[in-house]
Amino acid sequence: MPHPLSSCYITHGLSTFVILLSGWLTCCFIIDWLGRNVERIKATKIQPYEKSHDADLVNLARRTVIRNWIAVGVQTCLAAPLLEAAFPLSSPLNKSEDGVAGMLGGPVCFFVAWLVTNDFLFTIAHALYHEIPWLYKFAHKEHHTWKAPHVWMSHAMTFTEISVNGIAVMAWPLVHSLLLGRMTPLWMVWLVQLVSQLIGCIEHSGYDFFYPLVFFNPAWFNGRVFSTTKHHDDHHKHFQGNYGGYFACWDIILGTNIEDGQSTYKKKKA
Numbered sequence: 001m002p003h004p005l006s007s008c009y010i011t012h013g014l015s016t017f018v019i020l021l022s023g024w025l026t027c028c029f030i031i032d033w034l035g036r037n038v039e040r041i042k043a044t045k046i047q048p049y050e051k052s053h054d055a056d057l058v059n060l061a062r063r064t065v066i067r068n069w070i071a072v073g074v075q076t077c078l079a080a081p082l083l084e085a086a087f088p089l090s091s092p093l094n095k096s097e098d099g100v101a102g103m104l105g106g107p108v109c110f111f112v113a114w115l116v117t118n119d120f121l122f123t124i125a126h127a128l129y130h131e132i133p134w135l136y137k138f139a140h141k142e143h144h145t146w147k148a149p150h151v152w153m154s155h156a157m158t159f160t161e162i163s164v165n166g167i168a169v170m171a172w173p174l175v176h177s178l179l180l181g182r183m184t185p186l187w188m189v190w191l192v193q194l195v196s197q198l199i200g201c202i203e204h205s206g207y208d209f210f211y212p213l214v215f216f217n218p219a220w221f222n223g224r225v226f227s228t229t230k231h232h233d234d235h236h237k238h239f240q241g242n243y244g245g246y247f248a249c250w251d252i253i254l255g256t257n258i259e260d261g262q263s264t265y266k267k268k269k270a
């Protein structure tokens with residue numbers, strides 16, 4: 001009889017949930033502490049503190065986020081058999097050097113492909129929320145309750161939006177697993193999930209100090225390739241435009257970037 005701890009609900013379901021929750025809490029505590037205590041970071045606050053830390057909105061964010069983490073826990077445990085089928089705990093992947101596995105197997109290639117596909121899918125979904133009124137009300141309006149973001153509301157959104165984000169995050173790992181005959185190890189999935197959460201926390205931090213991609217300074221590319229925290233903060237403040245997550249270039253291509261406080265798309269429409 002298999003050991004109870006080897007059940008997929010423990011090895012792939014509960015473990016994934018614990019990694020996600022502890023990763024998010026760690027990011028939130030560190031960013032919140034730095035923002036409150038380091039003068040250089042405080043000086044980069046984008047919107048006034050009274051606006052982002054209104055007591056009612058902070059309490060509402062707390063309730064919404066607790067609700068969502070319970071839902072994510074249930075979702076992750078239900079998805080455990082699928083996770084186990086697609087992502088082994090250990091894999092001979094890194095030893096492969098020939099063929100498709102050799103080409104796609106490396107963590108760097110996996111990570112870059114994930115970054116681009118995830119953010120492309122996210123941006124398309126995000127633009128659709130804002131362009132289709134009923135979809136906005138149904139899926140995205142809740143996240144815009146907060147016009148001045150702070151790190152603890154980074155997970156405050158409808159369950160539909162969380163699920164769509166989850167599909168975008170997992171799309172490339174699932175394709176990768178299919179292409180490589182189920183050799184993508186679970187740790188690679190955890191890595192991209194944690195990076196996704198870290199970027200979400202930074203983009204909602206309210207401080208234009210941290211780079212969303214951590215080591216990539218968006219100014220290196222004139223702010224037209226990689227996103228900044230202000231890029232997403234402006235989205236919350238001005239509502240239309242700046243739909244991209246990790247990359248600002250999607251908005252340049254779509255003509256939806258916010259310039260001088262207004263979306264260029266809105267300017268064109270007017």
Ligand SMILES: [Zn+2]
Nearest residue numbers: 126130140235
């Ligand atoms: Zn939005």
Ligand SMILES: [Zn+2]
Nearest residue numbers: 143204232236
């Ligand atoms: Zn947001």
